[in-house]
Amino acid sequence: MYFHSLQFLFFLTLTFSLYWALHRHKWPRLGVLMVASVFFYSMWTPWPLVLFLGATGINHLCIKGFRRSQKPGVRKALLTLSIVSTLGVLCTFKYADLFRETAVALLGPLGLHVRTQPFGLLLPVGLSFFTFQALSYVIDQYRGEIEKEHSFFEHLLYLLFFPHLVAGPIVRASHLIERFDDTPSLTADEGGRGLYRIAVGLAKKLIIADVLGSGLVDPVFGSPEAYTSAECFVAAVAYSFELYFDFSAYSDIAIGTAALFGFKFAENFNRPYLATNLFDFWARWHISLSNWLRDYLYRPLGGNRVSKPRALLNLMITMGLGGLWHGADWRFAIWGLAHGAMECVIRVWWWVTGKPPKEGKMAVVRAGLGWVATFTVVVLTRIVFRSPSLAHAGEMYLRLFEGSLGLANVSTLVWTMLAVAAVSHVTPLSLFHKAGDLFVRMPVPVRAVVLVLVGLGVRHLTSVETRPYVYFQF
Known part of the structure; x- marks a missing residue:
C-alpha cells in the first residue's frame, strides 16, 4: 500500500x-x-x-x-x-x-x-x-x-x-x-498543516518525480547508446531531481501523516541542491540519515577529535558504509567513497587555507562556484547510483562525454517538469509556509477536494503510470 x-x-x-x-x-x-x-x-x-x-x-x-x-x-x-x-x-x-x-x-x-x-x-x-x-x-x-x-x-x-x-x-x-x-491534541490549524504536507508530497511524487522518471530517466539509463550526449546529461540532471522529489515526497507525507496523530517529525530535506560544498549537501540531504551516521558512526570512530589522517579515514569509513547502506552492490560503496574522497579534499583545503569568510563580494563568487561544482559532482556521481551495474555506468559516462548534440528526445512535458522542479527548489521557504497558511484557512471541505484532486487527478492529467517510491528498494 x-x-x-x-x-x-x-x-x-x-x-x-x-x-x-x-x-x-x-x-x-x-x-x-x-x-x-x-x-x-x-x-x-x-x-x-x-x-x-x-x-x-x-x-x-x-x-x-x-x-x-x-x-x-x-x-x-x-x-x-x-x-x-x-x-x-x-x-x-x-x-x-x-x-x-x-x-x-x-x-x-x-x-x-x-x-x-x-x-x-x-x-x-x-x-x-x-x-x-x-x-x-x-x-x-x-x-x-x-x-x-x-x-x-x-x-x-x-x-x-x-x-x-x-x-x-x-x-x-x-x-x-x-x-x-x-x-x-490536534488543533484545526495543525490538522490543516498536516494535510498540506500530504498534498505537497503527493504533488511532488505524482507531478514531478514520476514524469521525469518515466519520461526521460528510465529510457536513457536503459539504453544510453540510443541517445545523444546532451540527452544523457539532461537525463542525469533529471534523475537527481526525480530522486529528490520522490524521496522528499515520501518524507513530506510521512511528516504530515504523523502530524495528524499529534507527533512532530523532524525535517528530512532542506533544499539540498542549493548546497555550496559536499558537507553542506549532506547537511541538507536525507538529514535523518546524515545525522545518524554522524552520531552513531563518525563520532564514535573519533570524528575529527583525532589526528588529521585518522579524521580523514573516519570520514571515508562513514561515507563508504553510508553508501553501502543504500544497496547490496559495491557500486553504492564506490558512490559513497567518491563523496568521501572529495570531502577529504575539501577538508584538507580548509586545513591549509582556512575556511573562507561568508561575507563580501568574493564570498558570493566562491558560493556560486561552489554551488556549480557541488551540483555537478552530485549529478555525475548519481550515474553510478542509478545504473544497474558499474559496466552500465561506464557506458553512460562514455556516451555522456562523447560530445554529441541534439535534444529531440526530451519532450516538452519533461522540460516543463524540469523547470517546475528547479523553480520550486529555489523558491524561498517563506513562500512555502505562506501557501501552507492559505491552505489552513480554507474550509475543511475545500481542503478535502484539494487532496482528492491532487491524489487522484494528477496521474490522469500527466498520463503517467504511478510508480513505487525509489527508496523502497533500500
Missing part, C-alpha cells in the same frame, strides 16, 4: 477516526496505531514482521539488562550483543548474496570452493530503516539519553509506526516514543 494510493487514503481516514475517538486513553490509542501499522506493512508481505518482532525482543532484553547492571563489562557485552544481532539480521537478508558473490570472485581463482548458488533471501521492505532506528534506540538507552524504560509494546510500536516504517525518516525517540505518554 503506497502513500499515493487510494487504499492509503481510506486506511488513513479510518485509522485517524479510531485514534481520535480513543485518544484520551493511552493503551487503546496506541493499540490502534499498532494494529494499523501491522496491517499497513502486511499489505506487502506479513512474514518480515516475525523477524522484526524477534529482533526487537532481543534488543529489549538487552536494554533491560544494561539498565539494571552497574558493571561496565556486562553493559558493554549486552550492547555488543544487541548491535551484532541487529546488524546480523541486516547483513543476512540484505548483503548475504553480495558477500557470497565477492567471495566467489576473490577465492574462486585460488581454488577454494565457495557456494555459487544465490541464497535467494527476500529483502524485507524497510529493513534498513528499521535497523538504523533500532540501533539508535538501543545506543541512546545505553548512553542514558533516554530516561524512561519503555514497555516492549511501546518499543515495538516506535519501530513499526507506519508513517516512517518502510522509507524513513529515521525518527529519534524524543520525537515519538517519548511522546506516547502525552495525551495528544
Whole structure:
C-alpha cells in the first residue's frame, strides 16, 4: 500500500477516526496505531514482521539488562550483543548474496570452493530503516539519553509506526516514543498543516518525480547508446531531481501523516541542491540519515577529535558504509567513497587555507562556484547510483562525454517538469509556509477536494503510470 494510493487514503481516514475517538486513553490509542501499522506493512508481505518482532525482543532484553547492571563489562557485552544481532539480521537478508558473490570472485581463482548458488533471501521492505532506528534506540538507552524504560509494546510500536516504517525518516525517540505518554491534541490549524504536507508530497511524487522518471530517466539509463550526449546529461540532471522529489515526497507525507496523530517529525530535506560544498549537501540531504551516521558512526570512530589522517579515514569509513547502506552492490560503496574522497579534499583545503569568510563580494563568487561544482559532482556521481551495474555506468559516462548534440528526445512535458522542479527548489521557504497558511484557512471541505484532486487527478492529467517510491528498494 503506497502513500499515493487510494487504499492509503481510506486506511488513513479510518485509522485517524479510531485514534481520535480513543485518544484520551493511552493503551487503546496506541493499540490502534499498532494494529494499523501491522496491517499497513502486511499489505506487502506479513512474514518480515516475525523477524522484526524477534529482533526487537532481543534488543529489549538487552536494554533491560544494561539498565539494571552497574558493571561496565556486562553493559558493554549486552550492547555488543544487541548491535551484532541487529546488524546480523541486516547483513543476512540484505548483503548475504553480495558477500557470497565477492567471495566467489576473490577465492574462486585460488581454488577454494565457495557456494555459487544465490541464497535467494527476500529483502524485507524497510529493513534498513528499521535497523538504523533500532540501533539508535538501543545506543541512546545505553548512553542514558533516554530516561524512561519503555514497555516492549511501546518499543515495538516506535519501530513499526507506519508513517516512517518502510522509507524513513529515521525518527529519534524524543520525537515519538517519548511522546506516547502525552495525551495528544490536534488543533484545526495543525490538522490543516498536516494535510498540506500530504498534498505537497503527493504533488511532488505524482507531478514531478514520476514524469521525469518515466519520461526521460528510465529510457536513457536503459539504453544510453540510443541517445545523444546532451540527452544523457539532461537525463542525469533529471534523475537527481526525480530522486529528490520522490524521496522528499515520501518524507513530506510521512511528516504530515504523523502530524495528524499529534507527533512532530523532524525535517528530512532542506533544499539540498542549493548546497555550496559536499558537507553542506549532506547537511541538507536525507538529514535523518546524515545525522545518524554522524552520531552513531563518525563520532564514535573519533570524528575529527583525532589526528588529521585518522579524521580523514573516519570520514571515508562513514561515507563508504553510508553508501553501502543504500544497496547490496559495491557500486553504492564506490558512490559513497567518491563523496568521501572529495570531502577529504575539501577538508584538507580548509586545513591549509582556512575556511573562507561568508561575507563580501568574493564570498558570493566562491558560493556560486561552489554551488556549480557541488551540483555537478552530485549529478555525475548519481550515474553510478542509478545504473544497474558499474559496466552500465561506464557506458553512460562514455556516451555522456562523447560530445554529441541534439535534444529531440526530451519532450516538452519533461522540460516543463524540469523547470517546475528547479523553480520550486529555489523558491524561498517563506513562500512555502505562506501557501501552507492559505491552505489552513480554507474550509475543511475545500481542503478535502484539494487532496482528492491532487491524489487522484494528477496521474490522469500527466498520463503517467504511478510508480513505487525509489527508496523502497533500500
